[in-house]
Amino acid sequence: MRLRLARAALAALAALTVWSGLAGAAPVTVVDDAGRRVALARPAQRVVSMAPHVTELLFAAGGGARIVGAMSYSDYPPAAKAIPLVGDNSQIDIERVLALKPDLLVVWQSGNTARQLEQLRQLGIPMFYSEPARMSQVADSILRLGRLLGTEASARAASAAFSADIAALGARYGKRPAVKVFYQVWDKPLYTLNGQQVASEAMRLCGGENIFAALPVKAPSVGIEAVLQANPEAIVGSVPYGPLDAGLSMWAPYTTLLAVRNGNLITLDGELLTRPGPRLVQGAAILCEKLELARQRRR
Structure with missing residues (x-):
């Protein structure tokens, strides 16, 4: 009896294995x-x-x-x-x-x-x-x-975890007072991102406004004068890639710029905001915290 049951169990297991393989x-x-x-x-x-x-x-x-x-x-x-x-x-x-x-x-x-x-x-x-x-x-x-x-x-x-984390950030920061943001991709020449990029969506999630969102080119070259005229409250950029990359330090001499005056030159790992992958949650969370600090520094 036990032998027959064992054989039946093995047959059922084999059938399940075959079915799983076919599935x-x-x-x-x-x-x-x-x-x-x-x-x-x-x-x-x-x-x-x-x-x-x-x-x-x-x-x-x-x-x-x-x-x-x-x-x-x-x-x-x-x-x-x-x-x-x-x-x-x-x-x-x-x-x-x-x-x-x-x-x-x-x-x-x-x-x-x-x-x-x-x-x-x-x-x-x-x-x-x-x-x-x-x-x-x-x-x-x-x-x-x-x-x-x-x-x-x-x-x-x-x-599901990604979507839930993004929704939580939006609920916490999305309706906070707006912060005008300039996103710096590169400094020589000066490149930024328009509103079609996922990094720009991360800014909106945090209550930020990309000052160049309306430009038609996805990664446009802009002039320093255009940034100064827009006078962003925060400037976001990546960690310098090498000794020849000035990064956000290029803005230090422009003391009338609101982002410089309030100490809102925000350096972070650019891949967290520009790679359209699961780590966007981490990048957005860091950005949201930095923009919240920018609000606290208002005079």
């Missing part, structure tokens, strides 16, 4: 950020990430172990540093990509070269275009990538 191998379909339908015969097992933000999204979706190749500067989370590199924004090593035998490429339309993306597309490797421009799209990207990877449970948890 894991079921076809999956999503729509990417270019509006294209991406269909896989089964969840992706070997993924090449074509941008640092994509690498972060894939890890958040529970697929870090499936990434077999990545682009330069894919440095977060720390495990990403061990992934073999396949190029940078200006040049993709297509031979190396093919040698990795990927079953999914997650590409960045704005950052990867169109000519090489077309070459890869013609080779028939499924491609997902990642171009999240809003925080809600970051959350949705995690869900869609999780579906392509077959890691939906992990992706749902990460997406």
Whole structure:
């Protein structure tokens, strides 16, 4: 009797295993950020990430172990540093990509070269275009990538946590008195971001106003005089990249500038605000705290 029960249990376990394998191998379909339908015969097992933000999204979706190749500067989370590199924004090593035998490429339309993306597309490797421009799209990207990877449970948890944290920041800071902000991408020449960038949305979340939000170009070059005329209450920029990068110290001589006068030159890790990935929550939280300090320093 016990033997028959044991055999029945083993048979049931085997059936469950087969069923699980078949479920894991079921076809999956999503729509990417270019509006294209991406269909896989089964969840992706070997993924090449074509941008640092994509690498972060894939890890958040529970697929870090499936990434077999990545682009330069894919440095977060720390495990990403061990992934073999396949190029940078200006040049993709297509031979190396093919040698990795990927079953999914997650590409960045704005950052990867169109000519090489077309070459890869013609080779028939499924491609997902990642171009999240809003925080809600970051959350949705995690869900869609999780579906392509077959890691939906992990992706749902990460997406929900991201959305909840963003909502909490908005509820706390979104209706605070407005702070005019200049976001400095680079100092020579002086570059900023317009309102279409996710960093600008982070400013709005914190009750900040991007002084150049209305400019048509996503990353426009602006003059010092234009910044002085707008007279922002806070200037936000990244940690200097090297000794030749003046960073926010370039504004110190402009003592009539409100941001300088009130001590609101805010330096932070720019990747936390400009990479459209899960760490946007951290960047936005830091920015919100800094802008709240700027309000307290009003005279």
